[in-house]
Amino acid sequence: MIDQIIEKARPKKTANGCTCTGLTHREASVLLECEIPEKIEKIYEVAEEIKLAFYGNRIVIFAPLYLSNYCVNGCVYCPYHLKNKHIPRKKLSLEDVKAEVIALQDMGHKRLAIESGEDPVNNPIEYILDCIKTIYSVHHKNGDIRRVNVNIAATTAENYKRLKEAGIGTYILFQETYHKQSYEKLHPTGPKHDYAYHTEAMDRAMEAGIDDVGLGVLFGLEMYKYEFAGLIMHAEHLEAVHGVGPHTISVPRVKRADDIDPAAFDNGIDDETFAKIVACIRLAVPYTGMIISTRETEEVRSKLLRLGISQVSGGSRTSVGGYTEEERPSDTEQFDVSDRRSLDEVVRWLMENGHIPSFCTACYREGRTGDRFMTLCKNGQILNCCHPNALMTLSEYLEDYASEKTKEVGYKMIDKELERIPTDKVREIAARNILDIKNSDRRDFRF
Numbered sequence: 099m100i101d102q103i104i105e106k107a108r109p110k111k112t113a114n115g116c117t118c119t120g121l122t123h124r125e126a127s128v129l130l131e132c133e134i135p136e137k138i139e140k141i142y143e144v145a146e147e148i149k150l151a152f153y154g155n156r157i158v159i160f161a162p163l164y165l166s167n168y169c170v171n172g173c174v175y176c177p178y179h180l181k182n183k184h185i186p187r188k189k190l191s192l193e194d195v196k197a198e199v200i201a202l203q204d205m206g207h208k209r210l211a212i213e214s215g216e217d218p219v220n221n222p223i224e225y226i227l228d229c230i231k232t233i234y235s236v237h238h239k240n241g242d243i244r245r246v247n248v249n250i251a252a253t254t255a256e257n258y259k260r261l262k263e264a265g266i267g268t269y270i271l272f273q274e275t276y277h278k279q280s281y282e283k284l285h286p287t288g289p290k291h292d293y294a295y296h297t298e299a300m301d302r303a304m305e306a307g308i309d310d311v312g313l314g315v316l317f318g319l320e321m322y323k324y325e326f327a328g329l330i331m332h333a334e335h336l337e338a339v340h341g342v343g344p345h346t347i348s349v350p351r352v353k354r355a356d357d358i359d360p361a362a363f364d365n366g367i368d369d370e371t372f373a374k375i376v377a378c379i380r381l382a383v384p385y386t387g388m389i390i391s392t393r394e395t396e397e398v399r400s401k402l403l404r405l406g407i408s409q410v411s412g413g414s415r416t417s418v419g420g421y422t423e424e425e426r427p428s429d430t431e432q433f434d435v436s437d438r439r440s441l442d443e444v445v446r447w448l449m450e451n452g453h454i455p456s457f458c459t460a461c462y463r464e465g466r467t468g469d470r471f472m473t474l475c476k477n478g479q480i481l482n483c484c485h486p487n488a489l490m491t492l493s494e495y496l497e498d499y500a501s502e503k504t505k506e507v508g509y510k511m512i513d514k515e516l517e518r519i520p521t522d523k524v525r526e527i528a529a530r531n532i533l534d535i536k537n538s539d540r541r542d543f544r545f
């Protein structure tokens with residue numbers, strides 16, 4: 099049965115590319131249960147095959163931006179919980195937002211995920227909207243932030259509409275745990291206590307017109323097999339009801355933080371189990387992007403990149419004002435960051451391991467969200483579309499922000515990767531654009 103399920107998940111060639119059926123939560127759960135080493139290796143092999151078939155060797159780069167750690171909730175795993183009286187509370191002013199964004203642009207970032215605690219008085223939706231507007235308005239040197247993803251607490255359909263109008267990319271909300279009783283215990287107080295309101299947030303967001311939503315579980319809180327089934331069922335639900343599944347899935351694990359000891363949670367998972375979870379998600383929902391943050395070490399991230407991860411953060415600070423602070427760790431850090439390398443180091447490391455760091459946001463800017471992005475992915479157009487875009491945006495990064503060493507590794511990779519673009523015309527345009535970028539002729543790349 100395990101062999102049959104693995105074969106079902108394997109990508110199949112079609113006239114215009116490749117297709118993949120994905121797996122039901124039941125089938126995927128059978129694979130997750132499997133403990134036979136050779137079969138697990140086969141699951142990993144197919145996960146890598148799917149990753150390469152639909153995403154290629156590109157890895158999208160982003161950074162979190164913490165706006166405020168004021169929070170009225172009581173989440174027992176998060177240091178921003180209301181009862182934590184010794185953590186300094188900070189909230190960025192719009193001037194601070196500008197300074198943080200300039201610092202992020204100076205690193206080379208084009209894509210952010212904004213993060214905030216839930217506090218209707220200190221961080222109302224108007225504050226979040228003002229921050230988004232400010233972020234998009236900053237154009238420092240050749241830099242700009244081209245996609246702002248938003249990770250804020252579950253809210254009303256009306257507020258999701260306003261976020262959509264503000265031009266957000268993906269709306270991200272982690273379920274934390276799908277297990278209702280545990281959820282209620284882990285969120286004893288505050289608006290986040292309401293399991294149904296939290297769990298149905300993505301339905302409200304999609305009904306309000308947000309096409310791209312990002313799911314996630316905070317692994318370590320509850321039994322991983324239960325969470326895994328819940329996550330895949332949630333994806334099935336969105337596909338069935340809204341005609342499009344989640345744009346991304348995040349796989350955070352609970353980390354040490356001020357006031358928080360991960361050992362206090364009984365369901366921590368080891369690196370091997372974690373890898374198996376990532377690979378099984380890859381087989382179950384082949385077209386969904388998968389995100390790994392700097393919560394994980396370089397070693398863990400290396401392994402997971404092969405198993406289906408398509409987005410990583412780099413040079414991240416998880417504190418409010420972290421990008422303009424000299425000292426670290428900061429007193430408002432949300433959790434310990436395990437990968438503390440600079441963005442330049444992360445970009446070079448990715449390339450040295452055969453991945454193309456991509457700063458592309460073209461789909462979003464061309465209105466290719468929701469099922470329109472999925473169509474591109476399903477039609478196997480990645481090599482003709484995403485691949486050249488990744489190379490062009492990488493070249494922008496190399497020219498504007500990279501160290502000499504990274505630049506050298508980068509252009510070697512670009513030369514090699516240009517050859518892989520199948521359509522002559524597209525290859526020629528990409529090569530010409532890269533030459534223009536080198537000669538500082540900047541345009542607004544859109545293809």
Ligand code: SAM
Pocket residue numbers: 175176177213214215216249250251252271272274290315316350351352353354355358393432433
């Ligand atoms: N306040 C928003 C909410 O309630 O959904 C989201 C923002 S919060 C800054 C982002 C995520 O960080 C949370 O959803 C949670 O999964 C994660 N997080 C909180 N405490 C953590 C910890 N100690 N280790 C790892 N991740 C943590």
